[in-house]
Amino acid sequence: MTIPNEHDIQRAAERLRAGGLVAFPTETVYGLGADALNPEAIARVFEVKGRPASNPLIVHAADAAMARGVADAWPELADTFAEQFWPGPLTLVLPRAGHVPGIVAAGGPTVAVRVPDHPAALALIEAFGGPIVGPSANPSGYLSPTTAAHVREHFAEEAVLVLDGGPCRTGLESTVLDLTRRPPEILRRGVIDAQTILETTSIEVEQPGSPDEPDGPVVSPGVLGPHYQPKAPVELVTDIAKLSARLKACGGRAVLLSPPGRSVRVQPPHEAINMPGLASGYARRLYAALHEADAAEPDLILVVLPVLKDSPIWDAVRDRLRRAAAEESA
Numbered sequence: 001m002t003i004p005n006e007h008d009i010q011r012a013a014e015r016l017r018a019g020g021l022v023a024f025p026t027e028t029v030y031g032l033g034a035d036a037l038n039p040e041a042i043a044r045v046f047e048v049k050g051r052p053a054s055n056p057l058i059v060h061a062a063d064a065a066m067a068r069g070v071a072d073a074w075p076e077l078a079d080t081f082a083e084q085f086w087p088g089p090l091t092l093v094l095p096r097a098g099h100v101p102g103i104v105a106a107g108g109p110t111v112a113v114r115v116p117d118h119p120a121a122l123a124l125i126e127a128f129g130g131p132i133v134g135p136s137a138n139p140s141g142y143l144s145p146t147t148a149a150h151v152r153e154h155f156a157e158e159a160v161l162v163l164d165g166g167p168c169r170t171g172l173e174s175t176v177l178d179l180t181r182r183p184p185e186i187l188r189r190g191v192i193d194a195q196t197i198l199e200t201t202s203i204e205v206e207q208p209g210s211p212d213e214p215d216g217p218v219v220s221p222g223v224l225g226p227h228y229q230p231k232a233p234v235e236l237v238t239d240i241a242k243l244s245a246r247l248k249a250c251g252g253r254a255v256l257l258s259p260p261g262r263s264v265r266v267q268p269p270h271e272a273i274n275m276p277g278l279a280s281g282y283a284r285r286l287y288a289a290l291h292e293a294d295a296a297e298p299d300l301i302l303v304v305l306p307v308l309k310d311s312p313i314w315d316a317v318r319d320r321l322r323r324a325a326a327e328e329s330a
């Protein structure tokens with residue numbers, strides 16, 4: 001793993017102290033860090049991302065004690081989740097402490113917080129000495145970054161200092177779990193799903209409808225409608241037998257993300273990107289593959305949707321692919 005050295009970490013913490021922005025690696029995707037208690041710094045995060053003010057940010061803490069500090073109330077359940085899943089890709093929504101600026105939470109009464117499982121992220125937060133916000137380090141609506149290069153594609157070094165920690169291990173954003181509801185409710189799918197939570201903690205949480213019918217009861221503001229989208233239009237195919245007809249009809253150049261673990265030959269000018277067969281590998285590769293596909297500036301990105309593969313990771317992958325392909329009206 002690429003690990004930033006102590007000098008890089010100190011320089012980045014200094015940038016945060018000065019109210020600046022630092023992109024940092026986590027196990028899920030790269031985050032765009034700023035002092036979680038500095039409203040001007042946070043306003044810059046919204047500005048450089050072009051993020052709607054209505055979409056709240058996740059706060060990142062070095063440990064459960066620091067996370068507790070941004071919450072106004074800390075239910076016993078939160079201890080259980082923190083013990084079982086932190087550091088890790090589970091974000092908890094809790095009542096917001098009074099000293100946490102409203103802009104972090106889009107003016108709402110809650111705050112989302114997690115402890116990331118990445119040595120560079122933890123070292124940065126510790127060196128800074130307090131919680132930092134960390135939305136994904138991409139322009140709002142675009143694909144999440146899983147490498148430092150993805151971040152640099154969109155943000156100038158003067159605006160955003162990038163800590164390079166190599167490619168992200170998990171590759172999909174954290175599960176967002178709302179603990180202000182009873183039962184708690186998953187607002188954004190991730191690799192930790194309701195079943196995993198039940199097996200690990202015996203706690204039942206609600207999960208929005210199956211990813212095949214993504215109209216769950218509640219979702220995080222940031223996962224409504226289109227999201228995680230490349231510039232080129234994305235179309236999902238489920239029937240691989242129809243692939244060549246679809247490519248012929250495309251009328252331009254298409255890049256295909258092949259079915260998991262299977263290589264598919266396509267005729268030029270089309271291109272194909274092979275995808276790993278295992279869920280964890282596919283998830284880790286997904287955003288990088290979509291970035292690569294998009295860089296070829298095709299007329300269409302065709303993705304063979306992994307079907308009949310049941311696991312929390314495949315569910316989260318399908319969720320992200322559906323959002324990548326969603327229409328504006330979705």
Ligand code: TXA
Pocket residue numbers: 026028029030031032055056057058089091093105108110111112116134135136137172173174175176187188220221222223
């Ligand atoms: O894995 C991740 O969570 C990454 C890494 C960097 O930690 N961060 C990330 O942040 O994905 P972002 O801002 O791209 O997505 C945050 C999601 C959005 O869907 C947002 O609406 C939701 O969390 N969220 C944040 N605060 C919330 C709150 N107080 N209540 C409900 N949803 C919230």
Ligand code: MG
Pocket residue numbers: 135136144
């Ligand atoms: Mg995001």
